[in-house]
Amino acid sequence: MKRLLTLVLVTFLLLISTFTLPASAADTVNGEQIFSVQCAGCHINGSNIIRRGKNLKKQALKKYGMDSIEAVTSIVTNGKNNMSAYKERLTEQQIQDVAAYVLQQAEKGWP
Numbered sequence: 001m002k003r004l005l006t007l008v009l010v011t012f013l014l015l016i017s018t019f020t021l022p023a024s025a026a027d028t029v030n031g032e033q034i035f036s037v038q039c040a041g042c043h044i045n046g047s048n049i050i051r052r053g054k055n056l057k058k059q060a061l062k063k064y065g066m067d068s069i070e071a072v073t074s075i076v077t078n079g080k081n082n083m084s085a086y087k088e089r090l091t092e093q094q095i096q097d098v099a100a101y102v103l104q105q106a107e108k109g110w111p
Contacts, residue, residue: 026069027093031101034094038086039102046102046110050082058106067106072099 046056061067079085
């Protein structure tokens with residue numbers, strides 16, 4: 001009986017670890033919510049109301065080397081030129097989520 005219980009518990013733990021996303025996985029649904037509150041004022045639909053050419057469209061992100069999670073999280077965290085830094089307003093996970101959302105929308109062509 002003890003062996004059976006051990007086997008069931010081990011199997012259960014293996015299943016949970018196999019089908020559970022890692023804690024650091026980006027959540028684009030959460031990223032969308034953060035974007036709508038924190039970013040859409042300047043970047044609605046991937047645009048840029050301050051500097052039109054530096055928008056969040058795929059071509060512009062690629063042109064300016066902002067087409068990776070690392071690049072987007074860096075600029076959201078630290079800011080640059082007219083872009084405010086969000087390291088004091090958002091957690092690292094929230095920044096990862098919004099970066100993943102931006103890249104996902106750029107791939108889709110924004111709405």
